[in-house]
Amino acid sequence: QKEVEQNSGPLSVPEGAIASLNCTYSDRGSQSFFWYRQYSGKSPELIMFIYSNGDKEDGRFTAQLNKASQYVSLLIRDSQPSDSATYLCAVTRGSARQLTFGSGTQLTVLP
């Protein structure tokens, strides 16, 4: 079992729809959770982080964390073609800053 698992996709949604990206993790000691966006040929860009159970909203993005279910998700509202990218889920354990990444979900927003 991989430490961090994501639906590999590809995931396609129409413009204006809600894109839902999911991630599960196996280490119950995981404490910090991050979502990165990576455009083809570019480096990962941090778009959301969440440390506590519940929802965290930032603009069109909402991160949801459920530690009991070891599940973290990212919702993108009003999806735009510019949101088309690979989304990487990453976690850290305890106070360490070692990010463990999932394999990423490729999202395509269709105009």
Place this chain on the structure above:
Amino acid sequence: KAGVTQTPRYLIKTRGQQVTLSCSPISGHRSVSWYQQTPGQGLQFLFEYFSETQRNKGNFPGRFSGRQFSNSRSEMNVSTLELGDSALYLCASSLAGGTGTNEQFFGPGTRLTVL
């Protein structure tokens, strides 16, 4: 505020050679981590440096090493290059000052090709 910078951006080497990559973190950030990204293995953690000390190390052979200077700039070195070392090498910096400061920001990466 300037972001994370990495040099060089592209590098071509041959097997058996060694290479040194450089990373300058965001001003005020004290932690620098290095990652390797390949199509097959994805993003994997190499090591983290904080206050010139290696704090964590990933599961890579000893050919991969690094260091951090007093100004927080960091270098990583790969000796005796192998074909499988071809990858995008990413540096990430973090404030590392306590709760809520562990977010890591990536530089543009160095694309290493080993022939």
